[in-house]
Amino acid sequence: MSGGGVGSGVGSGVGGGDVQAGPDRAKSGPGDEGDRRVRRLELVISYVLRIGVVVSVAVILAGLVLSFVRHPGYSGTIDYHSVAGPGYHFPDTFAAVAHSIASGGGRGFIMLGLALLVLTPVMRVAVSVFGFIFEKDPPMVAVTIFVLAVLIGSLAIGVASR
Amino acid sequence: MNALDFVLLLAAVSVVAGALGAVVGIGGGAVVVPALTILFHVDIRFAIGASIISVIATSSGAAAAYVRERMTNLRTGMFLELGTTTGAVTGAFLTTVVPTSALFALFGVVLLYSGAVMFLRRHEEHQLAESSDRIANRLNLHGAYYDEAEGREIVYKVTGTRMGLSIMYVAGMISALLGIGSGSLKVPAMDLAMHLPMKVSSATSNFMIGVTAAASAGVFLARGQVDPLIAGPVAAGVLGGAVIGSRLLAKLQGRVVRLVFVVVLVVIAVEMLQRGFHL
Numbered sequence: 001m002s003g004g005g006v007g008s009g010v011g012s013g014v015g016g017g018d019v020q021a022g023p024d025r026a027k028s029g030p031g032d033e034g035d036r037r038v039r040r041l042e043l044v045i046s047y048v049l050r051i052g053v054v055v056s057v058a059v060i061l062a063g064l065v066l067s068f069v070r071h072p073g074y075s076g077t078i079d080y081h082s083v084a085g086p087g088y089h090f091p092d093t094f095a096a097v098a099h100s101i102a103s104g105g106g107r108g109f110i111m112l113g114l115a116l117l118v119l120t121p122v123m124r125v126a127v128s129v130f131g132f133i134f135e136k137d138p139p140m141v142a143v144t145i146f147v148l149a150v151l152i153g154s155l156a157i158g159v160a161s162r
Numbered sequence: 163m164n165a166l167d168f169v170l171l172l173a174a175v176s177v178v179a180g181a182l183g184a185v186v187g188i189g190g191g192a193v194v195v196p197a198l199t200i201l202f203h204v205d206i207r208f209a210i211g212a213s214i215i216s217v218i219a220t221s222s223g224a225a226a227a228y229v230r231e232r233m234t235n236l237r238t239g240m241f242l243e244l245g246t247t248t249g250a251v252t253g254a255f256l257t258t259v260v261p262t263s264a265l266f267a268l269f270g271v272v273l274l275y276s277g278a279v280m281f282l283r284r285h286e287e288h289q290l291a292e293s294s295d296r297i298a299n300r301l302n303l304h305g306a307y308y309d310e311a312e313g314r315e316i317v318y319k320v321t322g323t324r325m326g327l328s329i330m331y332v333a334g335m336i337s338a339l340l341g342i343g344s345g346s347l348k349v350p351a352m353d354l355a356m357h358l359p360m361k362v363s364s365a366t367s368n369f370m371i372g373v374t375a376a377a378s379a380g381v382f383l384a385r386g387q388v389d390p391l392i393a394g395p396v397a398a399g400v401l402g403g404a405v406i407g408s409r410l411l412a413k414l415q416g417r418v419v420r421l422v423f424v425v426v427l428v429v430i431a432v433e434m435l436q437r438g439f440h441l
Contacts, residue, residue: 042230042236046229049225049229053219053222064395068165068166068169079163080163080169085205085208085389086207090391092386092388110391110394117218118215118380118383119376121218121373124373139300139301147244147247150248150251150377154378
């Protein structure tokens with residue numbers, strides 16, 4: 001039973017959270033099987049969010065460090081108003097971001113990290129679609145597919161509105 | 163102020179925004195936007211771009227912990243995202259039609275009202291034992307979580323799904339029109355209309371605001387409102403703060419979370435009224 005290891009690990013993390021589920025799990029009734037599947041989906045979603053967050057923050061921080069290494073003036077006398085906000089052109093298209101990264105530009109990496117951060121909730125919804133398919137829960141599959149479609153649609157409209 | 167000091171200070175302010183946002187279930191834009199415009203004199207367009215990023219950062223950073231601890235009601239959150247995402251798309255199409263200042267003012271009034279109701283209900287932290295809500299029963303939206311502060315498992319039933327979904331539709335629309343996360347509307351909807359426990363409302367709102375914000379983030383990225391040197395430090399700081407905040411929520415009493423939320427709500431309401439009346 002692969003679910004057993006996951007379940008016990010969680011029990012120790014949440015403390016008394018297992019009090020109710022504990023005896024049921026030993027008997028392994030039909031309701032328990034469903035509960036364990038939901039638990040597995042929760043853990044998978046939690047991992048997706050965590051990986052998305054860790055990767056994007058790492059790329060953003062690398063980009064920030066790179067920006068300051070490449071522009072010594074930023075930590076010297078250059079006022080922030082002249083390098084951030086209106087008046088300073090930063091890479092804001094796919095092509096410009098790719099070009100910036102290729103030439104080792106910090107801003108390109110920061111934009112990549114921000115894009116990964118924006119995509120994290122989208123990934124979370126996509127993973128839950130598969131999760132509910134795996135759980136054989138048609139109404140929730142329909143709900144999550146609809147949300148995913150609207151989400152991708154509005155992101156596409158946004159990017160295309162340029 | 164040189165660029166390095168700006169980035170470091172901004173990241174520090176964002177840690178506070180992320181921690182507060184994670185506890186009360188809002189995106190932290192309420193802290194980030196005024197901090198950027200008033201403290202750092204950053205153009206409002208770039209402040210809003212950074213705010214959208216901050217909402218996604220708070221949401222993903224905190225939800226990773228809340229989902230694992232079962233504080234988030236996953237199914238209810240995903241069901242309500244039907245409303246927020248369609249609302250966001252509607253809002254995107256209405257941007258040219260609706261006068262935003264009137265909307266800011268109206269939103270401010272609505273927030274003051276829901277803040278008042280939530281404050282008056284501060285002594286009622288009891289959960290429903292039965293629900294006759296057909297959608298909630300059909301989709302099995304009810305839940306249970308282990309409350310660390312009370313030291314016991316809290317089982318609750320969900321009701322008012324139609325009302326909740328309608329408010330979420332409006333919340334999604336407002337997010338797209340005003341460029342805010344609108345967790346300030348999601349939390350009262352779940353607390354007052356759907357009878358979720360306060361901490362579950364906050365955690366589930368947190369879970370949802372990332373998706374709402376992601377739906378409109380494409381527009382802000384495409385319009386060039388997301389400046390890497392402004393949004394980058396905000397994202398990093400907010401993520402750090404959200405991790406701290408998520409540890410805090412588990413240990414706080416529902417009553418305390420409610421009171422903090424009401425205070426934040428009043429502050430946001432004032433902010434919205436100011437922007438509505440151009441004060």
